[in-house]
Amino acid sequence: MTSKLWFGAVAWLGIWLGGGCASAAWAQAPLPGIVVSPTEDERRLAAAVAHAGPDPQSGRRTGAPTPGPGGAPPLLLERVFQIIENQHPKLRGSVIERRVATAKRIEKQGAFDPILSISTDYLRYNSASKRGKVSEAFGIGTEVNFLTRSGIKFFASSNLNLGATKSPLSATGDFGTYEFGLKVPLFRDFRINEKSVGERQAFLGESQADIAVVQTRLELFRKAADDYWDWVAAKRRLDVARNLLKLAEIRNDAIRQRTVVGDLPPIDAVEAEQEVQRRQAALAKAERDFQKAQFKLSLSLWLDDVTTQPPPDEGSVLDVSLQLEPTEITAAEINDAIALALQRRPELQAIAVLKDTVRLDLELARNQRRPILDLALVPGRDAGPGGIGTTLKAGVIFELPLRQRTADGRIAQAQLKLQKLDLEERTLRQQIMTEIYDTASAINTAWQRYLATKRELEAAIVLERGENQRFMLGDSSLFLVNQRERATAEARNKLIDVQAEYEQARAALRLATMQF
Numbered sequence: 001m002t003s004k005l006w007f008g009a010v011a012w013l014g015i016w017l018g019g020g021c022a023s024a025a026w027a028q029a030p031l032p033g034i035v036v037s038p039t040e041d042e043r044r045l046a047a048a049v050a051h052a053g054p055d056p057q058s059g060r061r062t063g064a065p066t067p068g069p070g071g072a073p074p075l076l077l078e079r080v081f082q083i084i085e086n087q088h089p090k091l092r093g094s095v096i097e098r099r100v101a102t103a104k105r106i107e108k109q110g111a112f113d114p115i116l117s118i119s120t121d122y123l124r125y126n127s128a129s130k131r132g133k134v135s136e137a138f139g140i141g142t143e144v145n146f147l148t149r150s151g152i153k154f155f156a157s158s159n160l161n162l163g164a165t166k167s168p169l170s171a172t173g174d175f176g177t178y179e180f181g182l183k184v185p186l187f188r189d190f191r192i193n194e195k196s197v198g199e200r201q202a203f204l205g206e207s208q209a210d211i212a213v214v215q216t217r218l219e220l221f222r223k224a225a226d227d228y229w230d231w232v233a234a235k236r237r238l239d240v241a242r243n244l245l246k247l248a249e250i251r252n253d254a255i256r257q258r259t260v261v262g263d264l265p266p267i268d269a270v271e272a273e274q275e276v277q278r279r280q281a282a283l284a285k286a287e288r289d290f291q292k293a294q295f296k297l298s299l300s301l302w303l304d305d306v307t308t309q310p311p312p313d314e315g316s317v318l319d320v321s322l323q324l325e326p327t328e329i330t331a332a333e334i335n336d337a338i339a340l341a342l343q344r345r346p347e348l349q350a351i352a353v354l355k356d357t358v359r360l361d362l363e364l365a366r367n368q369r370r371p372i373l374d375l376a377l378v379p380g381r382d383a384g385p386g387g388i389g390t391t392l393k394a395g396v397i398f399e400l401p402l403r404q405r406t407a408d409g410r411i412a413q414a415q416l417k418l419q420k421l422d423l424e425e426r427t428l429r430q431q432i433m434t435e436i437y438d439t440a441s442a443i444n445t446a447w448q449r450y451l452a453t454k455r456e457l458e459a460a461i462v463l464e465r466g467e468n469q470r471f472m473l474g475d476s477s478l479f480l481v482n483q484r485e486r487a488t489a490e491a492r493n494k495l496i497d498v499q500a501e502y503e504q505a506r507a508a509l510r511l512a513t514m515q516f
Contacts, residue, residue: 075316077228077507080300081516083309084220087302094209094216101209105202111195115145127164137163149196151189156180173387181378181393192367197360204360207353214346218511224300225507227293233500234286234293235317237493241286244489245279248482252276255478268478275482290314326447326502329509334440337513341432344514348432351425358417365410372399432512439509446502453498457491464488 084091120140127135143157160176161169185193252272259269294311301309342348378393464484470476510516 073316074318075312076318077225080224080228080297081221083301084224085217087304088220088300089302091213091216091220094213098206098209098213101202101206105199105206108195108199108202111198112147112149117143117145121169123163135164137161137165137169139165139169147195149199150191151185151193151196153183154180155182171386173382173384175384175387177380177382177387177391179378179380179391179393181376181380183374183376186373186375187370188367188372190367192363194364197364201357201360204353204357208350211346211350211353215350218346218514220300221511221516222508224297225511226504227297227300229500229503229507231290231293231297231312232317232503233496234290235314236496238283238286238290238314240489240492240496241279241283244485245276245283247485248272248276248279251478251481271478271482275478326443326450326499328447329440329443334436337440337509338433338436340513340515341436342429345428345432345512346514347428348425351421351428355418355421358414358421362411362414362418365407365414368407368410369404371401372397435512436509439505439512442505443502443509446498446505449498450495450502453491453495457488457495460484460488460491 118141121138123135123137123139125135125137127133139159139161141157141159143155145153145155147153156179158176158178159172161172162174165171184190252269252275255264255272256269258264259266291311294313298308298311301312303309374397376393376395376397380391380393382388382391464481464487467476467481467484471478471481
């Protein structure tokens with residue numbers, strides 16, 4: 001009995017020693033894709049990190065962009081903004097609207113253009129002094145009128161009336177009568193009148209059109225910034241999916257070979273193949289996500305002939321070696337951003353222009369409550385045989401409405417519009433301040449998430465490395481190795497998403513403060 005026990009102990013010792021020698025021999029001649037030492041593991045993980053994407057991912061560059069794999073330079077966000085500025089049809093439409101506003105202003109200025117009028121008359125009529133006798137008269141008149149913005153009207157005229165001139169015309173000398181006169185509004189329509197107010201409002205209309213161009217540009221830039229960083233993040237996630245699939249394919253080949261020689265059970269080959277299929281499906285989804293991001297970004301990229309550019313390819317994604325880590329935004333920076341936004345935002349400028357327009361309506365309505373008192377003075381010269389020399393026409397026109405409901409109604413409308421615009425301005429100012437605070441909160445939250453996610457990724461890499469080492473020593477399973485790799489990829493994707501959100505928030509703050 002004792003000899004049997006000794007024999008069993010010796011047998012187990014031999015199996016253990018033989019297994020150790022076999023393990024040593026396998027370690028010296030490793031199969032492809034199998035991690036056999038910490039050094040090899042570190043090299044593989046470092047390569048995986050390099051292929052999977054930036055650490056961190058950012059768009060604030062420290063140097064000039066480097067050409068992509070295909071030789072094309074990376075597509076920067078500033079380049080996207082430049083394309084929108086020069087070629088986007090919606091922005092071009094806003095510029096055309098600005099030209100329309102200029103045309104309307106020119107139309108209003110036409111009210112002050114000089115007017116030349118020429119008239120001729122020939123009369124054949126029954127004489128008033130001798131009934132039944134034919135009387136004839138001939139007249140020709142020329143007049144130039146010029147209306148000023150103050151409401152004063154200047155004119156110069158010449159008249160030649162010959163023959164039996166009939167009232168209201170008067171006879172002139174043989175050389176005609178020459179006059180120069182003016183009509184001055186002393187109360188109503190002096191300096192403030194419908195035509196001068198219309199011109200001033202047309203100038204304000206040009207300012208409104210300029211602001212509309214800025215608002216359109218801001219809207220397009222905001223959307224382009226979000227689409228741009230979604231595109232960059234989608235490319236990085238695609239890189240992660242490709243790298244993850246490549247690892248699974250290499251391991252699948254190695255496990256299949258070890259299964260053939262009997263080192264591993266067949267079920268491990270099935271599990272390795274399943275993991276390959278799972279990661280292929282994940283890669284297909286990542287490719288589709290990148291395609292969607294490409295198409296969305298292409299809506300901001302136009303050519304000179306107002307056709308969209310082809311979707312940007314993978315090679316134009318920003319080079320990862322020129323990126324900076326996220327940073328926190330301070331309270332002082334937030335206050336500066338609020339001050340800049342309240343000073344530069346086109347929404348507030350549009351309210352200011354609308355207020356000026358309504359104030360002009362109010363001034364005009366108040367002016368219309370005044371009575372009409374116009375002074376007319378027309379000195380002249382009646383020349384030639386039959387002329388009388390110096391002539392003069394002078395007069396005063398007075399008109400007083402007995403009720404002022406038209407003017408009072410316009411005054412009330414203008415005052416109520418100003419009150420409404422004041423309320424809208426307060427609302428806009430509060431909205432802008434809230435937008436800045438919200439954007440700053442998004443920046444700082446993304447920064448905090450970035451720090452936590454970065455630590456999560458570092459821990460995931462350590463766990464993946466350790467699981468590979470355990471698998472090498474036979475103390476782990478392929479299932480756990482796959483889980484660790486997927487956890488690392490998930491953490492890497494989370495870091496990419498956080499970085500994209502951070503860059504989108506930074507771009508939103510830049511646009512909210514009109515720093516572009």
